[in-house]
Structures are given as structure tokens and as C-alpha cells.
Amino acid sequence: MLAADGTPLKQSLARSLRRQKLRALLLISPLLLFVMFSFIVPIASMLFRSVENSIVSETLPLTVEALGNWDEKSGELPGEDVYDAFVRDMVIAIDDKKHTRLGSRLNYEETGMSSMFRRSGRSLKKLDPETDGPFKDQLIEIHDGWGDVKTWQVIKTHSAPITNGYFLNAVDMQRTPDGAQAQPEDKQILIKLFGRTLFMSLVITGSCILLAYPVSYLLATLPMRVSNMLMIFVLLPFWTSLLVRTSAWKVMLQQQGVINETLVWLGLVADDARLVIINNQIGTITAMTHILLPFMILPMYSVMQTIPITYTRAAKSMGATNWTTFWRIYFPQSIPGIGAGSILVFILSIGYYITPEIVGGTKGVFISNRIAYHISSSLNWGLAAALGTILLGVVLLLYWVYDKIVGIDNVKLG
């Protein structure tokens, strides 16, 4: 079969399809390239830090090589060759002022390494690797940590340029000479925080759905001029800075706050039995539900707006009860709105940390708070990246599950 211009139809169609694809890609490509370069690549290289660990082998190349022949499980100190290599490495490292950096890296694994490297640096600087050996006793003299098998075990265990150590740390485990092991019980916190973050985000998403559904329904069914006026109630909080709203909730919820004062004034609560609704999970859930509610209402509203009211009338006229009409006719059509809102709210709440920090107290801290701590205070970026990667993985997994169950094309927003 031939097309109008004489080429075979199949070929012609293929060409047109190709052109269509090309045009689509052309439309997408500016943004795709922009996001790829300015976001994906830098974030990927940031996340790569979760396995990157070249600092040990780069700062102490000879030592790492010498340690290869040492059996870390023997319980005996390594031989003079390791100490000799170590001094050679350190003299160069101290010259480049890299030894303290290595110390703070190893301090994440074994407390005390930081000061050991810093203090030893001053004395080690004076040694000449060619003439001053043997070094084993001299080093132990400088700091008795060098006479501890554990020190060398740590260096050897963490000498691999690519490590799973940070990921193990991120799930409350650690890399040891005997393979991966659980952290001591009193340091296990991260898995708990992951669980709590997911749980709280689900609760927040759930309460957002509960509160947003009736409001969106009302907004979608009221006449335009009324609903636009009511929309101000939704948009005003949305416009107001997150920091201000969080502070406002603090003013509202604390024990001398607006809610408690009002209740006491009304006599519903005794003065000495004020409600504890801040610095715990209630506080976090209340404040975050409020902050994220517009993100649920807006997509729900725009989906519900498109549901023709005639469908429900038709159902009712055919004898369906109110409940059946709602459940069988209206609700299924509003699901895309719920889906879009839930995804937005859930993802946003999983990454929040300013609000939980301010109103969450001890029980309201999220995993993002720990990520922020490791980025900005402890400088343990490897662990932060590992935590971030896991969090990202969890979100992507949920996204995938959601796609399977609801279908991502079924999501409508705004």
C-alpha cells in the first residue's frame, strides 16, 4: 500500500512516528538536560559519597599495603614493616596537613582516633623515616593508641576505596574485622527513625486526606464565587511562610499557649492538668497536617471540579441511596485527586525537618534531622549520603508500588 506521495505506507507511517517522537523529545530535552546537569549529576555524585572511601588508601598507601600481610584476627600487633610504612606515609600526610582529616574520618568508626592523629602529628613530624627507625616502640611512646590492636584493625577494615561501611552504619550496623555486625544496643537509632519517619508521614497523609476530602468536596460543589472566597482560607496558610506557621503552632500548642489558656479559661481543663500537645507526636502531626493540608486540598479540588454533578443525580434518580451514590459513583472518580495529593504530602513530609525539630520534641524527630546533623555538624557526609540514598530508595519503591496499584497516569494535580 502506498501513501499519497508514493512511498510505502508503512515507511511513511514510520517516518511520521519518528518525527513525532523527535518533536516530543525536542520539547522535553531542554528541561531534561537542565535537570540532568544541574540536579541529577550533582546529587548522584553527592550520593556516591555513601560508598566512596579513598581517603584511607590515599593518605596511607604504604601502610595499607603493608597491613595486607597482617592477620587482623591474630590479636597481635602488626610488625615493624607496618610501623615503618606508617611513619613514611604520615610524614608526607602531615606535610600536606591531611593527617587530621584522616583522623576525623576514622573517628566515625572508633572514638578517639581524631585526637590520636592530631596529637601524634606534632611528634611524628620530627621523625625522619630514613634514619630514625625502628619506629614501633617510638610510636607507642608517642601515643599508646598505636600499641592497641584495635587501631590497626580499624585502619585495615576501613582501607577499601569503596566501602559498604556507611550503609551498614545507616542501618545500625558496623563494619568489623569479623564482617558486618550490629551496633551496640544503646547506639541503635537510625532504623527506629526510619520507621518513625514512615509511620508519621503515613499518619500525616491519612489525616490530610480525612480533612481535605470534605473541604474539597464543598469547594467543588459550591458556586464559583463562594468557593473562590473560601479558597482564601486554603491559600492564606499556603502563602504564609513555613517558619511563621510552625512558630504559630508553637504559640498555639504549648502549655501556656492559646489552646491551653482558652481551655483553662473556659474551665474545661484544670490549671495544673494542662494538655501536653507539643513536643511530642501530637504536636508534629497537628502542625505538619496543617502545613501540608493545602497540598492535599488543591489537587483534590481540581479533580472534583471535573466530576459532573449529573452523574450523581442520575444515580440518585435511579434509586441509589446517598451512600451508594457517593461510594459507587463519586468516590471512584475522585481517586486521582486523592492519589496526587497523597503522593505530594507523603513525599514532602518524609523530607521535612524544620517543623519536627521545632514542635516535635524528643519523639518527633525525623530521619532528615539526622541527615542534616551529619551534613552540617558532624561532617560525616558519607553517612548522610547513605541515609539519603536509603530514603530515596524507599520513596522510589513506594512510588513504584503506587504506580502498580493506582497507576501514575491516574494521578491528577491542580
Next chain:
Amino acid sequence: MAALTPISRKPLSMVLPSVALAGAFAGVFVGAGNGSVLLGLLGGAVLIAGLAWVYITQLKNEKLARWINILGFGIVGFLTSGLMGCILGLLGGWFFIFFIYWLYEGRYRRKLLPYMTAQQVFYHFLFRVICGAIFVFLITPILVVLPLSFNAQDFFTFTPEMLRLDPEGYSLKHYRDFFTNNEWQRSFKNSLIIAPIATVISVSLGTLAAIGLSQSHVPGRRAIMGILISPMIVPLIISATGMFFFYSDIGRFLEGTLGLNKNFVGYVKVVLAHAVLGIPFVIITVTATLVGFDRSLTRAAANMGAGPVRTFFSIQMPLILPGVISGGLFAFITSFDEVVVVLFVGSASQKTLPWQMFTGLREQISPTILAVATILVVLSIALLTTVELLRRRSERLRGLSPA
């Protein structure tokens, strides 16, 4: 439809118990405040039902009854607990007299379908009350902020003077601070420069890409979608550090190789970073509107000789505009309210409003940030009202009846 439902007066047997219930509910609070819940409950019920009976059967003059009720409640409130009580009394009085006549005259039925049963009417209003409560939840924190911004003290605390409505407790000093302090002015100006430009970039690029994505046969559609919405998924603190590296390279290139002004480059960096953060919102909203877009419209336009550009601007654009606008709204807010990324990518001369607020909250709590919030709230009310008025005007001009 609205005015068609005939309304009629309701029997006292329905009005009195209803208002008594409302009275009892209010009475619980008053009673609890004065020591006895039970007494308040009974007293409230009897008082309101009694008043309703008097107004309806004896006074028979709604206007007069209204004034008597409002002023009476106000005076009683004033005598018992001062100015605050007076205001509460006036409000309560207004509510009850409205409620009594609303029920008695059957006004509540006015806007409802005539065939609704009593039960349906009840559920209708119950639903409205629930929605009202949710609106209260949404708006109360904002309302709390407004008076605090006039606080004479430098704390987020309702002082006793404020609660007594004593002018001593109020002051405009935080507003003065905002308008005279250079730091606040500069950061406000920066936010007003950065947010709109970032929004324009993310909306224009995002809309184009969304249109591309909505075409059939896009290879790797899911993967592309995933990449484009990733800025929303990655925890902000990680994005912030990651983006820092990229933008300092870009900055060095622009400054060193092209010799651009350092300040200008700073703005470019923050604008681009915020644009990336806003993109997922635009993509999601616009693709969603495009899902329901009728493809035959563009084909029809093409059939009639319109080029792709013309088709886009006169056919597609108007139809997807709501999605684009709400995406733009999200993107704008993302930039206008973003503090973590700007802390990393920006430098002092690009300090934005949220950054300034963040330092304010951390370093010394000052209600100036509440004053800023109040100003923004007033501005946005003005903006939203203007938009709504313009919309109504254009509706009128186009001869549409208000929907």
C-alpha cells in the same frame, strides 16, 4: 435554582428544642468557667429557649429582637468580664438571634432542593459545620499571628496587657523595624526578584516538557518523568549540598570566563536552583491537565491550517492554563518559602526573606517575622480579591451568568 424553594415558618416544637440545645452547648463553657458544668448546661438551655419563646410569641418584631439580644448579651458580657467579655457577648448575642430566626423562619431551607427530607437537610448542615471546623483549623494559626505582630514586647507571647486590650500592650515597632531595617528590606526585595523569575523559568520549561511527555510514543516516558520530578523527592539538605558543587562551578565559569558581575552571577545561581526545585510541581500539574486533553482539537486546528505554534497558543494553552497556573503557584511558593537550598547556594547579597526569617528565629526571636507574615497575608488577600473581582468582571463582560 436557589430562590425557588419556598420557605415557611417552623413550629415552636422544633425551634425551641434546637435552640435550647445550642444554648446548652454554649452554657457548658460558661458554666465550666464559673464552676458548674451542669448548671451552665441547664441555664444555657433554659435561657436561650426562653428568649426564643419571648421573641417569637411576645415581641414579634425581628429587628427589635435582634438589637435587644445583641446589646443585652454585650452588656452582660461587659459587666462580668470587661472588654473581652463584651466582644464575646456581642458575638454570642448576634449568633443566637440569627440562629433563632434562621430556624423559625425556615431560612435554612432557602437554598436547598425542595424535595430534601429533614434528615438530608440535617446531614447537609452537619457537613457544613464539619467543613467550617476544618476551615477554622486552617486559618486559626494565621489569625493568632496577626495580633502577636503588634506585640509591644519582643516575644511571641500574649501579654496580660494584650489580653486586656490595653493599648500599652500593642505597638507598631515590629513594622517599623521591617520598614527601616536594611536587612529585612533587602531580603524582601531579593525574594521578590528571585521567586518570579524562577517561577517563569520552571513554568515555561516545565510546560514544554509536559506537552512533550503527553505525546504518545515517547521512549522512556516513565524514566524521564522520574528524573524530572526527582528534585521533589530528594531530601532538601542533600540537594542543597549537591547543588552547591554544580553552582560553584557554574559561578566560576560565568565570573571568570565571561567576566560577569559577581552579584549578578549570585542571583543567576539562586534563580536556577529554585527553578529546578519548582519544576516537579509544574510537570505534575500540567501533565495531569493534559491527560484529559482532547487531542482531536489540535488535529482540527492543524486541519484548518494553523501551525504548531499557533495551535499551541490559541488552542492548547487556554485549555491547560488552570494546570499551568496552579503549577506556577506551587513553584512560586517553593521559591518564596525555601530556606535550605538558598543557605547553601546563595551568598549574603542574595539573602531571601525566608533566610532572614530563619536567622531571626535562630538568633533572636523577634516578632518582626510575624509583622512580615501579616503584611504578606494582607497583600495576598488584596491580590486574591483583585483576581476574583477581575474574574467576575470579565464574566459579566462576556455575558456569562455567575456560575
Next chain:
Amino acid sequence: MKPTKILLTAAAIATAAGGVSAEEMTIVSWGGAYSKSQLKAYHEPYSEKSGVTILNDDSSNEAVAKLRAMNEAGNITWDVVDVVAADAIRLCDEGLAMEIDPDTMLAPAPDGTSAADDFGELLVSDCFIPQIVYSTAFGYRTDLVGDTPPTDICAVFDLEAYPGKRSLEKRPINNMEWALLCDGVAKDDVYDVLATPEGQEQALKKLDTIKDSVVWWSAGADTPQLLADGEVIMGSTYNGRLFSVIEEQKQPVAMLWDAQVFDLDGWIIPAGLSDERKQRALDYIMFATDTQRLADQAKYISYGPARASSAPLVGQHAELGIDMAPHMPTDPENAKNTFLYNYEFWADYRDDIDAKFQAWLAQ
């Protein structure tokens, strides 16, 4: 305007801006009242003297992370950074701050004492020039603690005598020391005990006794707000904040100086600056850390100058006109029982104990 003319003007502006930027430096600090005190005491006189324009950047809270990122990106935009000593040590360890030799790079005291001797033991890191001594101490509500106001740090742990909430910082530092001190550990042994897992457990156990009554803060401005609200009856924070609550805001709050923990805040210069910028930064530091300048800062904020020779020069508050000396943490009357933040210990143990502390908090 014709396009060429616009271009020319733009070029002229760019060159002019470029010309200015040669005599411009970015100084990073904490913002708020603290930055204001530096502006008055250091920046303004320095700009007047040298003609250098000083840009203020309130990023000290993120300084450690941002400096590391700048260093890795090879694009350092900051010239002088104000950080607390613990951060300075970390920056120095990471090779992100430049080493400064006090004897050649800083001004000696007026009487000729060398800078190294004048700062004395406060030079806790090779990269760090201390500026102020501040302390983390407690403030309490005078109207909520009954007839016997607390005089002893252990009042914090005494729920019977002082029922009510107290606010503590959401980190182990300071809290662990106070807990051990009130659990019968002698002051000199605190860090030895805290270095052992048993000691850490002991401290957490002590903190357990008040855990339900603690509001945890993370920003220095929180405790003043909580005290003003009456939300807590006592709370720890930086002494300058409490000074502001007591003297400037006239709240019913008083100081509990017992077992205050001294800490230092000061300057570092980022490693890797060009020679020209390094010279300018050093010149600024030389100026800003001399005896008179450090004493001047105390006019605006109640933090003690880090030089011994500045102490006698501390005068009156610039606006309130009250004597500042009695409000200084270093005043003999206030400093009867003090702690010095143990930098070395916390540099080693911070991550370990912080993990335990957070796990304990989450229980």
C-alpha cells in the same frame, strides 16, 4: 538608549563593580544582636580606617558544611569566618582553615605582652583566634521558683524543690557534664568518667530522672522565649541571650551562674585564599582582635573579651548605660564554679555520644 550604549554602560558598571570588589571582603557571622555588636565594634572602624567594604553573611550556623563544600569546589567566597571553637577545631582537622601564628600575625597587648600570652590557654587550635568568652548558663523565672531561688546547678535535677519544666539543649554536650556533676562525680573526674560507656550510661540515667520535665531546644533563641512564656521555670542558653531577656526586655528572670560552661567564639580564615585576600583577611584579624577592639565589643553584648588585657577596659553598655562587668561570665562573682568546654574530649567523643544521646531521647 542604543544597544551599544547599553552594552558600554553595562561594561562600565561591571568594571566599576570589579574595581570595588578588589577592596571588598565577606565576613561570616551569626546574625542578630551578635553581628550588630561586631558591626559597631569592628567592621565600621575597620572600613573607615582601610577603605575596605565589608559584606556581612549570616551563615555561621552552616559554616562548617559550607566551607567544606567550598573547599572541594575550589571556590572560596568567604574571607573571615566567625565560628565556635569546636567548629574551628573540626575545620582545622579537616584542613579547611588556615593556621595562624599569634605572635607574628596578631597585635601584642598595649603593655607589650605577646598575643600568645595575652590569649593564653584560650588559643585552643592552631587555626583559631578567640574573640569572646561566652558561657552556657541557666536562667530561671524569679516568680515561679518559690521563696528559695536556685543557687546550685543541681536545682535543675531537683524536681521536688523546683517542680516544673526546664529547657536543655538537644545535644549531649554540657548536659552530660551537668548530669554527672549532680550525680556525685567530682568536677575533675567528669571527663574521665564520661569517656567510659558506664559513665555515659550514668549520665543518661541521671538525665532520665528529669526527662519528662525537659523541653529540648535547638536554637539559642528558644530558651528566652520559653522563659518569657512561663513555659519553663529554668533553662540553659547562652548568657548573652539571658542578659537581653533580663536587662533589655525586663522579664522576671535571673541568672544561675553555677557550673556555667565557658566556650569560645572567634575567627578563622579559610584555607586556600589567594595571597591578596589572605593579606586582607589577616590585616582585618590583626585589627579586630587587638585589646581595645575586643573591649569595645563588650559595650554591645555581654560576652567577655578573650584577651586578658581587654578585661579592665570593659565599660558600660552603649544604650542602657549599665556597667557591663558584672554581667560578664568571667566576672569573679559569677565565675566561682565554672567549666571549660573540653574541646579535645568532645572532638573525639561527640559522634559516639551523640548517637547514644539521640537513641536515649527517642526511647
